[in-house]
Amino acid sequence: MSAKESTRVEYGKTLAQLGAENPQIVVLDADLSGSTQTHHFAKIFKDRFFNVGIAEQDLMGTAAGLALGGKIPFASTFAMFATGRAWEQIRQTIAYGNLNVKIVASHGGVTVGEDGGSHQAVEDLALMRILPNMVVLAPADGPETRAMTRWAAAYHGPVYMRTGRLAVPVIYGNGYVFELGRGSLLREGGDVTLMGIGIMVQACLDAAAGLAQEGIEARVASLGCLKPLDWELVVDSAQRTGAVVTAEEHMVTGGLGSAVSEILGEHCPTPLQRIGLRDTFGMSGKPEDLLKHYGLTADDIKQAAYTVMARKASHLASPVMDRQAPSLAGR
Amino acid sequence: MLDDEKADKEITAIPDHRLLKETARQVRLDIVEMLFRASSGHLGGSLSAADILVALFFGEMRAHAGDPCWIDRDRFILSKGHGAPAYYAVLVRLGYFPREELLTLRQFGSILQGHPDSGCTPGVEIPTGSLGQGLSIANGLALAARLNGHASRIYALLGDGEVQEGQIWEAAMTAAHYGLDNLVGILDRNRLQIDGHTAEVMSIEPLADKWKAFGWHTLEVDGHDIPQLLAAFTACKEVKGRPSMIIAHTVKGKGVSIFEGQKKYHGTAPNPEEYQQAVKELGG
Structure with missing residues (x-):
């Protein structure tokens, strides 16, 4: 495999495309838009991008309110802070309320590298998998990330998707279509x-x-x-x-x-x-x-x-x- | 409220203060009845919030006859979710569910859960009960209303002990940062929480100064004075570019002498004697 793509970058770029296709999509971040790659969307759709600052609990609650108001919110931060810091907000409001919130968290796993154990989410999938109503996704490469991001935008209900920091080899072809519950x-x-x-x-x-x-x-x-x-x-x-x-x-x-x-x-x-x-x-x-x-x-x-x-x-x-x-x- | 003759018309409530006061009395009677039947529930904070909820739902909020899901309706989030009995007693009067459901509160299979659950109860917007989360949700609704170009106003009722939660202040910053002038918080300042007085458990004063410092238009009212509450809601509409917080000074357990100001009744249902006395005092 020669071509490499980073799942977080492919998420960010796909999100920016989706922003042009669907005006209901809004994006939230907690001061990590450069890392999570939501800055691609933020640059083009300033009025539909909300940075809540370093406040992950508020990030999830605000996303929940936007979903309740008919929007399709994508909320992004590092996987550790999304699923760890704000787990109870996700549980009480987004999962319990079965709200149309997409939590896409970057920097999953140890390949975060130098930042160390505090920033390497190695339990995020478990924390999300235990929640009723929640769909849990972790794409393997760029094409799967693009397909899953597009799928999540069209699906009505809570979704958690983990992306990674590193560029990884491309496995799937560009025609890959994601189907819920299918490997x-x-x-x-x-x-x-x-x-x-x-x-x-x-x-x-x-x-x-x-x-x-x-x-x-x-x-x-x-x-x-x-x-x-x-x-x-x-x-x-x-x-x-x-x-x-x-x-x-x-x-x-x-x-x-x-x-x-x-x-x-x-x-x-x-x-x-x-x-x-x-x-x-x-x-x-x-x-x-x-x-x-x-x-x-x-x-x-x-x-x-x-x-x-x-x-x-x-x-x-x-x-x-x-x-x-x-x-x-x-x- | 959902009057057939007014179908397809926006309902703009014309506040009749005497009628609202009478409604609040009936809501209090319902709260006492529901908790007595359920043998559990949060009495004090439901009674302290009764006048606020009645003033808001019957004197202020815009609804749509025949369409409870009208997208442009005013929205309410009960951030202090344990005040659910008061909320349910108001929703039943708006026609969201039959009156007999009130007596199933907290029972197995009931549509009325111990804390609000939008999956079970018509009229409830979102689950609440874990404190500190409702203001963030209200912010999201306010942002959505702005993006949608809707005139909706978003109301969130907070407990006073609840502001000890850090997320409240995260949300306070967000609302001010985004200039959410379609958002009104109401703080039920009844001065008691489970373990005792807020001043003893964890000081929250100076409360008004805190909200002002966070960039909020801040008012203080008697939370049992319906004309004062209505005037405050109206005043908040004139404020542009920042959110409003109404600190409503209340008495926990308001309306029944033996419950008033007693921390014991935060989460305790009345026993048969207390129930009899409460019904008598409330003129039931």
Whole structure:
């Protein structure tokens, strides 16, 4: 992949296009319009852009009021402050009231880099996924960001979308159309399924390419729509491959790994390995160093694939009753 | 209120002070009845806000006969969401739901939740109850009305203890920064919060000076004097380029001697004896 685009930049540019197409769209920011990229919209539509200053709680409440008044507000700030600082405002007003507010938060994950753990949201997807009425999205690349932003503007209801700071490889074609509750099958394979969200989709593709050189055929599913999750794609992939790896630039609790575990645990128990942060905060450093440190690389996904395939093999080799026997005997 | 003969006409209330006073008395009776039946709820802050709500809804706010969702209507946000019983007693008189619903307050399956929920109750604009959030919402409505070119005025009722929430002052800055002269805040200054007097729990004075310093046109009225409240609403319309805050001095539990000024009745329903006395004092 040569072309790279940043999801936050593609969000900002798409928002500016949408502003020209739909006069009901308004945009709010909390003193981070350069970083979140809402400045593209702000420059053109001055009367429809509201900076509330460094006040994320007020940001969410004001957006809620604008939605109540018939507008389509997009509220942006860093993912940490949107979902952390203003979680209760989002819960009490936007989600509980089922209001037409789009929260698009940038700087998700550890690839924020040098700013460190205070600014790296690694729990935002969990905080939003737990809310009734909320749709939760995390695009993998530029085209998916553009499609999701356009979809969110047309959809009536609360939406959370996470964008990232870095430029990332382009995966999807420009004709990509986003559909609520649908993931994408990016690669077929029968040995293991790699399920990714956000920047980890590319890492899954890279891991699959590496595995292919070793004769392992990995299926790759992109699950940028975390809520509602593509239940059918998850279960079908698990049934076809019998081994699943999830990968997210987020805690393994509450995000994609949790969501997939929940579905598989209830409907299709399958050996699963989760790639993500494990009970830890982020830290300062170069994004690539941080991805390595937290085990978020294509190589980590490959290792997880080996592990989960070994578990699949042992499951197939030993029927359920045999596996239970030793523990019963040991009592 | 939703008079068929006035269908398709904007209703501009012609305030009759005696009628409004009588309505406020009936609203208070309803509040006492609802809370007694529910055996729970916020008595003191509902009674303190009764005159404010009656003056606002029946003496000031523009509605549209036959169309409660009229886009250009005046809007109200009950930021002090625990005052829900007073709000419901007003909404029922505007025809939003049948009167018998009042007696289901806080019960399983009721359209009248313990705190306002727009998903359940016709006439409620947005869920409130977690304090400190309503003024930001009102700001958003005021900005939307301005963008839409609507003449709507936006009203938000705040509790006095509520201004201890930091978000109120974020919203205070935003409203002044954007010059929201279609926004009126009303502060129910009943001087009590759950744990005691506001002066003891967390001082909020000098209250009027704070709002003035934040750039708001600030008035002080007797929150139980309906002509004073109506005059204040009218005066706020003359103010251009900045929001208005009406500090309404009230008595918590107003209208029933045993409830007045007693912190105990912030979130307590009357027992049978208290209920009997309240009904008697309110002339029910």
